Amino acid sequence: MDGKGKKSGKGKEGIDGEREVSTTLRIHSETGGRSFKPHVMTVNTGERCYEVVSLSESYIFVADGDALCKKGMLSILLAGPDGSVFGASLKLVMASFKQNMSKELMRRHSTGFSAAAPNLSTTTPSSNPNLENVPPIIEEIEKFVTVNSNECLLTRMQEMSLDYHFKVEHEVGSATHAFFGFNGTAGVWRVAAINEAGGWKDRTTVEDMDLAVRATLRGWKFLYLGDLQAKSEPPSTLRAFRFQQHRWSCGPANLFRKMLMEIVRNKKVRFWKKVYVIYSFFFVRKIIAHMVTFIFYCVVLPLTILVPEVHVPIWGAVYIPSIITILNSVGTPRSLHLFYWILFENVMSLHRTKATLIGLFEAGRVNEWVVTEKLGDSVNNNNNKNKPGDAATKNKTNVTKANKKSRSKFFERLNLLELGFAGFLFICGCYDYVHGKNNYFVYLFLQTITFLIVGFGYVGIIV
Structure with a gap:
């Protein structure tokens, strides 16, 4: 300054x-x-x-x-x-x-x-007499409000996930244990807490979560303010969304690997808070959730069709997943009818599981950091309202450029792993249609279509 x-x-x-x-x-x-x-x-x-x-x-x-x-x-x-x-x-x-x-x-x-x-x-509250009465709260997080949720189906589904993340996960963590993961923005930190926690570290791709965990291990508390709102623009292209999800899945798993014993040995926080951080925050939500979703819906359930000796009850295959889906979408009631969301989440669980394993074993892309691209269409649309003539000309130019790029970059959009699983699910669906008794082929064909759509990159805005 x-x-x-x-x-x-x-x-x-x-x-x-x-x-x-x-x-x-x-x-x-x-x-x-x-x-x-x-x-x-x-x-x-x-x-x-x-x-x-x-x-x-x-x-x-x-x-x-x-x-x-x-x-x-x-x-x-x-x-x-x-x-x-x-x-x-x-x-x-x-x-x-x-x-x-x-x-x-x-x-x-x-x-x-x-x-x-x-x-x-x-300066810390204990060392500065003017701050003696300041409570040891270091972060006041605001709820994200997506400004481009109606831009495409991809941003609409992200709105559902983000609303659940804030309205349920953050709210519960703040109310029960005064802890939740820092999102990197829309929050207020006390500088004393950052310094006491050891400052920012670049050992993982989730330095904000790393700082939050280290701060809570030193006794600082977190407060979530759900009545405050901060504008957010989720990525509207599949490529940017995949890079973001890789970082959000790989980073926490790698951080869990590096901080597990530090959390266990910590003496400043109570036992049940350590259980919450290790089991609920990290193990269940950051690691197991992705793997269980992928293994059950994309591997075990299809294989039960090829191995008739293995039987999955209807309540485990249909009823419980339906209840979980409804509960996960309670934060966004206007999107309850989007059943496609659960199929898309099953596809992304493959990508997240791969990223989680990379983080746990510190494989090749563990430190990969790609800045999430934002198109900013919400801002452009507001500007275009004031200049309709310029907007029309600009749109024609953008459409022409987009068409050329879509033809030249078609193969770059291909995701071979998703296409491979689409073929596997299609074979299982055909076998169940001919020989099966539980009519699982209805789900398998819908999931196959979703894998194909993601595999060919036709999700979100095509640029």
């Missing part, structure tokens, strides 16, 4: 009686690399000092000499000495992008900025 940045100590009363803060800041950051570090600062309103615990900005790019600056508004969340939290607004000039800023940042860190405000990055 630039030590020469201007800061106003004046404030005005907000609508709710709290004091809003007006200030102008200039922040320098790098265009890339690992030398940039976030800063924790205090804002003095003239009466009290508040710790800045959350920053969220909207901006536009503006040229400033040889640099490119972002100008806009910054929303902040302030924590008072008594633990109270309220919002404020800042006028902002941020992120002047320049090359090789590491030395300049270090110099300004050690001079002007450190004198203007205390460094709270090493």
Whole structure:
């Protein structure tokens, strides 16, 4: 942060009686690399000092000499000495992008900025008398609201999974054990907790979950605020979704391998919380769930048709899976009719099982990190409403380019493993149609079609 940045100590009363803060800041950051570090600062309103615990900005790019600056508004969340939290607004000039800023940042860190405000990055509630009454809660997570859920069937199904993840898994973890996995965004962390947990580590592809587990082992608690909402854009292309699911399945399994004994030996958390983290959070939800789904629906059930001595009761093959499906979709009642969702989840369980095994055994792609591509169609659509003529021209150009890409990249979309399982299920379905007695061929043919659709890459937006 630039030590020469201007800061106003004046404030005005907000609508709710709290004091809003007006200030102008200039922040320098790098265009890339690992030398940039976030800063924790205090804002003095003239009466009290508040710790800045959350920053969220909207901006536009503006040229400033040889640099490119972002100008806009910054929303902040302030924590008072008594633990109270309220919002404020800042006028902002941020992120002047320049090359090789590491030395300049270090110099300004050690001079002007450190004198203007205390460094709270090493401050803990016990060591700072102003924070003695602050509860040891480090994270307040907001529920994601998908902005592109109606874009295609793929985003609609992701909405169902995300709603269950937040409304059930996060809610239960927060209420019973004050712990849940950090999603990497839409959350507020205390800097003292990050430092006490050992900071961010790049040993797995789920560094956010890694930090959350290490923090809870040191006694910090997590709080889920389901009434707050944060906008989220799930990937709308199958390729991006597969990369995301690989990272979300491989990373937790690899983290479980590396932290199991550390959790077992931990003395700061109670026994039942360790059982919850090991058994429920990691073993059941991150490892077993994927494997059981794939092995039962895609291997065992089809093989029972070829081996008549093995019999699966109707309640195990139909009733229980139907109940589980309904319960998993309670967070999104408008999508209860999408039975295709469970078939698609069975297909993705193959991909997730493979990724889980890679993480457990630290195989080849264990550290693979591919940034999830977002098309941003929700933003483009809003802009197109204001310029219908330009939108039509742009759409025609995009359609022409998409057609050329679809013809040239058809083979790149093929997923051979899914196509192979489609052939296996089709053979089992045909055998059951001729010789079977339980009419499993109805499910097997529907599952075969789903494997074929995913195998040929015709899910989501085709780009």
